[in-house]
Amino acid sequence: MMQGILVDLTPLSKEYIDVIRNWRNSPDVYRYLFSHYFITPEQQQSWYENLLRDKSKLYMMVIEKKDMKPVGLVWLNNIDNLHRTAEWGFFMGSKEGRNAGYAVEAEYLLIKYAFEYLNLHRLYGHVFTFNKKVISMHKRFGFQLEGILREHVYHEGEYKNVAVVGLLKQEYFAQQPVYKKMIDMFRKSSTFTE
Template identity: 35%
Template sequence: MLFESSRVKLRKMTIEDADLYHTWRNDMEVMHSTNPSLDVYLIEETREFVDKVILGSPFAKSYIMIEKGDKRPIGIISLINIDYKNRNAECIIDIGEKEYWGKGYGSEGLKLLLNYVFYEMNLHRVSLKVFSFNDRAIHLYTKMGFKQEGNSRQSLFREGEWYDIIHMGLLQNEYFDQQKRNA
């Protein structure tokens, strides 16, 4: 199945997922590495964000990552800013359940999304942004074939220090070539 690996299953996000997403969105440890603003949100704000921005946009697709063994939602993976004309999109991934960090679930979820993006949607390019201190994510993205394309210097302030936001991208033909090498 397209949205399933050995341990992870992706399902479309629904408005019923807003409460779960709210828990992850307000966990500062989860958002530290992915959200530039680190705000605390009211449940009404999260529900409106899910309804209007995540589910209400024709230029976004979001999926809840499910750990298949215990059928537990563990994170969210999204495509945003989908540009169908130029065949580009940006991806975002958050593992909201911390006990699943560093165990390969993000890699499996991202591979499922990239297979969908390149084989089914036939997009040409996927980009993402990652904070320069997030070594684990940078390693994952590099392993998946993303290349650093630039950075926004000192544009993120965390715990008294300035960090860069690194811009990475992956082209369809690069992904296909990597899949052939790994087969």
């Protein structure tokens, strides 16, 4: 578990699979995901069982601390222990979880986990280019825009461009003063009391 000020990251467990399925079936969420088909309970169960067997993936729930409710999901895919790289991603599933600072803190906690606990050398991710808010957030964390995959995903009736972003371990450590400012901002603005 990774503990934050506003949210904690906790390992994905079976109790959350229906919550995730409902989020993924919501137009507010699947609009930003590369796979956007309706997910049945059986498909979600199969996904979860496959996830348990696949050691190259790590999924964690984003739990809002004040009410202890799930608000999102973060993950590492394609964890490569030889090259020390992983692809990462996230989504905030609950409406309450959006625009409340939860995504920013969840991103920080997952990056910290990847570099400080898994000792990865590089994280990378893929984001639709129309999702400028998330690309901007990644850049605040030091991610570099590494390229554009033109018309890479067929989505909502047309081909969409995808941005590739990446962050190296040394860039993560160089960004520590920026992260500290963000964390201090959370402490000052949080109404959560321990």
